[in-house]
Amino acid sequence: MVRGMVLTANLPQLQNLIKRDSDAYREEFLQQWAHYNSLREIFHINPDDKGQKFRELLTFIAQVSPCYPNDTRDFPQHLSALLLDHFTLLSPDLRLSIVQNLVMLRNKDVLSSIDLLKTLFPLLARARAAPLRALIRSTILSDLKTANAKTKNVRLNKAVQAMLFAMLERSMDSQVVGDKGKAKADAGPDGNSGGEALWAVLLTKELWKTGVWNDNKSVAIVALGCMHPNVKVQSASMHFFLGESDDKDDDESGDEGPDIKKLQHQRVIKKKTRSGDRKLDRAVKASKKKRKDKANATTANFPALQLINDPQTFGEKLYDKLQRHDKLYSLDHKILHMQLLSRVMGAHKLCVLGFYTYIVRYLTYHQLSVTLILVSLAQSVHDLTPPDALQPVLRKLAHEFVHPGVGPEVIAAGINAIREVCRRQPWAMEEDLLADLVAYRKSRDKGVLTASRGLLALYREVNPDLLKRRERGKDASMGVGAEKRALPYGHAPKATERIEGLELLEEHLKQLRAEEGSGAEDEDEEGDWKDWDVEDDSSSSDESSAGWIDVESDGEDIMVTDSEDEGEKPPPPPKEDKPEPGPSTLMTTKILTPADYAKIAELRAQDPSSTTTSAAASKKRKKGPLVASNDDDGFVSESEILGPRKKAKADYEERMASIAKGREGRERFGSLKGKKNKDTPSSSTNREKARNKPVMMILSSGAVKGKKKASLRDKQRKLRAHIDRAKKAYH
Known part of the structure; x- marks a missing residue:
C-alpha cells in the first residue's frame, strides 16, 4: 500500500520503473489507467480543461504505452478525438502536450503515419498559437520526408495528396471577395475560409521544393489552388508556377531577416565592440544576398508548368477568372494572373485569344507596373x-x-x-x-x-x-x-520524325516478353483497345452508316484500282524507305493503341532522365538567333x-558609400603631405608654404608692400646678409 501511494504521487519514478520491468509494475499502471479513464469520462460530461495533473497523466501513459500494447491500443484514438472534437475547449498548453504525445507515439510505431496525418491536417487552420502551428507543420513535413527517404512511399503519398485535395475542395464554392479596397482591409486571418486551403498549397510547395514530391498530382493540387476563390490561396499557388517566393502569404517559410537600420542605430548609441561590428557586417551581407536572390528569382518553374494536366482548359479558366473578377482584384493580383497565364500560353503554345483583347486596356504609358504588363x-x-x-x-x-x-x-x-x-x-x-x-x-x-x-x-x-x-x-x-527567314503562319520547319518516350515503351515491352514469354504482346493487342472505343455519334439508322458490309463476289475476283483506265495495270508499290538509325522499331512494326500512349506518358513521368533533360532544356537561355525558335522558353x-x-543620378546612400570607399586607408584627420617620403613624418614649415604660394595670393600682402617702401639702407643690409649666407653655403 505504501509503495503504491508513493508511486502514484511520483509519475516520473513510476515511468522509469515500468520501462525497466513492465510486468512487475502492471498493477500500478492499471491504477493510473483507471484514473485516466475516469477523468476522460468526466471530461465528456463536463468539457473543461483538467489542468496540470491531466497533462502529466497523458504524458505518462504515452511514454509507457509500448510496454502494455493490449491495454492502451485505443489510447491514440482517444487523443485524436480529444483534439478534433474539443479543440476550442482545451487550453493552449494542453493542445501542445497532446500533439507532442501523438508525435511520440508515431516515433514509437504505436501510431501509423496516415492516422497521425489525418489528425494533424484539420488542426492547421484552427491552430492560432505559433508554437503549435510550427510543431504541426514540421511534423508533417519531416514524417513525409522520412517515409520517402529511401524509396517513394506511394501509398502514403496518395493518401496525403487525397487529404490535400479535400482541404482545397471544401472551400471552392465560397464567394469571391477580392483584395481591393475595403475587402482587403476587412479580410480576417483565414481570409474567406481559405486557411485550410492555404495550408494545403503551402505544404505542397514545401514538399516540391525539398524534392519529396515531383509528380503531376502535386502540380494538380497547386493548379487547383489557382482557381480557389480566396486571393491568398491564388497568390501562393501562382507564385509556385512563377518560381518566385511569396513572403506575404508564406509567413511560416522564413523571416525577412534582421533590421539593418535598427542595428546601425544600435551601433551609434551603444558601446563600440568588435563583436558588434562583425555582427553588423554579417547582417548587411545577409541582407544584400537576400535582395540579390530575390532580384534574380525570375525564372519560371518550368518542370511544374510542363506537368499541368490539360493546359488549354487551365489557361481558359485562368482568363475567365481574371476577366470575371476584374473589379474585385487589385492591380498587383491582376498582373500576377497575367504573368501566369502568359507563361502557360508560351510554354504550351496555347491560343486564348480573349487575353489580347483584355490586355489592350492596360497598354498605356502612364499605367502602373506597365513593364510587367x-x-x-x-x-x-x-x-x-x-x-x-x-x-x-x-x-x-x-x-x-x-x-x-x-x-x-x-x-x-x-x-x-x-x-x-x-x-x-x-x-x-x-x-x-x-x-x-x-x-x-x-x-x-x-x-x-x-x-x-x-x-x-x-x-x-x-x-x-x-x-x-x-x-x-x-x-x-x-x-x-x-x-x-520566318516560315508562313502555321507551317512547321520539319515533319514529326519520332514519338517522345517511344523507346521507353519498347524497353517495357522487351521486359514483358522476357518475363511472360513471346506472344504475350499479340494476345493482349485486342485488350488494349478495350474501353477506348468511341461510340458513333451519328443518328442515322442506315445500314451503310452502321459499319462495313461484306460483299460476295459470285466466284469472281474483284480487282480494285485507283486508275481511271481499266486497261492500265496498278502502279507498283512504293519502295520502302530504310529507317534511319536511332528511331524505335515500334514506329514501323506496331500500331500504337490508346493504352500504349497512356503507358508512354506513365513511363515518361517515372523516368528521371527524361524529366531532367526536358527541364534542363527548358531552363536553358538561348542567346543566338534573333527570331524565336521552337525550343525557346x-x-x-x-x-x-x-x-x-x-x-541615373546617385542617391544619398550611393554618394556616401562612394565617399567612404575613397577614405579607405587614410587617417581620420590631417593631410598626408610631407609624411610620405620622410624618415620622421612631419608637415611642411610656414616658410615652405609661403614659398609655394601662388603670386596672385601674395601681391597684396604686407611683406610685398613693405619691400616696395623699404629705404636704401634696408635694401643694402638685406643684400649683404644674402651675400654672406651664400658665401657660407659655398665654402
Whole structure:
C-alpha cells in the first residue's frame, strides 16, 4: 500500500520503473489507467480543461504505452478525438502536450503515419498559437520526408495528396471577395475560409521544393489552388508556377531577416565592440544576398508548368477568372494572373485569344507596373498565335508609346515590346507601321536608337520584304540567309520524325516478353483497345452508316484500282524507305493503341532522365538567333523591355558609400603631405608654404608692400646678409 501511494504521487519514478520491468509494475499502471479513464469520462460530461495533473497523466501513459500494447491500443484514438472534437475547449498548453504525445507515439510505431496525418491536417487552420502551428507543420513535413527517404512511399503519398485535395475542395464554392479596397482591409486571418486551403498549397510547395514530391498530382493540387476563390490561396499557388517566393502569404517559410537600420542605430548609441561590428557586417551581407536572390528569382518553374494536366482548359479558366473578377482584384493580383497565364500560353503554345483583347486596356504609358504588363504580353506570344489577333495590340502599343509627346524611355520601352512580340510572331507586323518604327533609328537618345536598330535587324533576318529597299541591308538584298527567314503562319520547319518516350515503351515491352514469354504482346493487342472505343455519334439508322458490309463476289475476283483506265495495270508499290538509325522499331512494326500512349506518358513521368533533360532544356537561355525558335522558353525580363538607359543620378546612400570607399586607408584627420617620403613624418614649415604660394595670393600682402617702401639702407643690409649666407653655403 505504501509503495503504491508513493508511486502514484511520483509519475516520473513510476515511468522509469515500468520501462525497466513492465510486468512487475502492471498493477500500478492499471491504477493510473483507471484514473485516466475516469477523468476522460468526466471530461465528456463536463468539457473543461483538467489542468496540470491531466497533462502529466497523458504524458505518462504515452511514454509507457509500448510496454502494455493490449491495454492502451485505443489510447491514440482517444487523443485524436480529444483534439478534433474539443479543440476550442482545451487550453493552449494542453493542445501542445497532446500533439507532442501523438508525435511520440508515431516515433514509437504505436501510431501509423496516415492516422497521425489525418489528425494533424484539420488542426492547421484552427491552430492560432505559433508554437503549435510550427510543431504541426514540421511534423508533417519531416514524417513525409522520412517515409520517402529511401524509396517513394506511394501509398502514403496518395493518401496525403487525397487529404490535400479535400482541404482545397471544401472551400471552392465560397464567394469571391477580392483584395481591393475595403475587402482587403476587412479580410480576417483565414481570409474567406481559405486557411485550410492555404495550408494545403503551402505544404505542397514545401514538399516540391525539398524534392519529396515531383509528380503531376502535386502540380494538380497547386493548379487547383489557382482557381480557389480566396486571393491568398491564388497568390501562393501562382507564385509556385512563377518560381518566385511569396513572403506575404508564406509567413511560416522564413523571416525577412534582421533590421539593418535598427542595428546601425544600435551601433551609434551603444558601446563600440568588435563583436558588434562583425555582427553588423554579417547582417548587411545577409541582407544584400537576400535582395540579390530575390532580384534574380525570375525564372519560371518550368518542370511544374510542363506537368499541368490539360493546359488549354487551365489557361481558359485562368482568363475567365481574371476577366470575371476584374473589379474585385487589385492591380498587383491582376498582373500576377497575367504573368501566369502568359507563361502557360508560351510554354504550351496555347491560343486564348480573349487575353489580347483584355490586355489592350492596360497598354498605356502612364499605367502602373506597365513593364510587367508588357512582359506578360510578349511571353504569351508564340509561332502559333494568329497574327490577326496581334495586329490591334501592336497598333495600340505604337499609338500609346511611340510618338513625340512622351519621353525617350517610353518610346524605347514601346519599340522593345513590339520587337519581343514580333520576334515570336513576325507576321503580326504591318509594312507602314514597321517603316515608322524603323525611322527612330536616327534618334539622339541611345535607348530609342538601340530599340529601333534591334527591330530593323530582326526584320532584316526574318522578313526583309516588309522593309524598304534601302533598309534591307546587303545580305537580304543578295538573298543571303534565306533559310533563316520566318516560315508562313502555321507551317512547321520539319515533319514529326519520332514519338517522345517511344523507346521507353519498347524497353517495357522487351521486359514483358522476357518475363511472360513471346506472344504475350499479340494476345493482349485486342485488350488494349478495350474501353477506348468511341461510340458513333451519328443518328442515322442506315445500314451503310452502321459499319462495313461484306460483299460476295459470285466466284469472281474483284480487282480494285485507283486508275481511271481499266486497261492500265496498278502502279507498283512504293519502295520502302530504310529507317534511319536511332528511331524505335515500334514506329514501323506496331500500331500504337490508346493504352500504349497512356503507358508512354506513365513511363515518361517515372523516368528521371527524361524529366531532367526536358527541364534542363527548358531552363536553358538561348542567346543566338534573333527570331524565336521552337525550343525557346519565351522568357522575357523587364530589362529587355526597358533597354539600355542612362546612368541615373546617385542617391544619398550611393554618394556616401562612394565617399567612404575613397577614405579607405587614410587617417581620420590631417593631410598626408610631407609624411610620405620622410624618415620622421612631419608637415611642411610656414616658410615652405609661403614659398609655394601662388603670386596672385601674395601681391597684396604686407611683406610685398613693405619691400616696395623699404629705404636704401634696408635694401643694402638685406643684400649683404644674402651675400654672406651664400658665401657660407659655398665654402
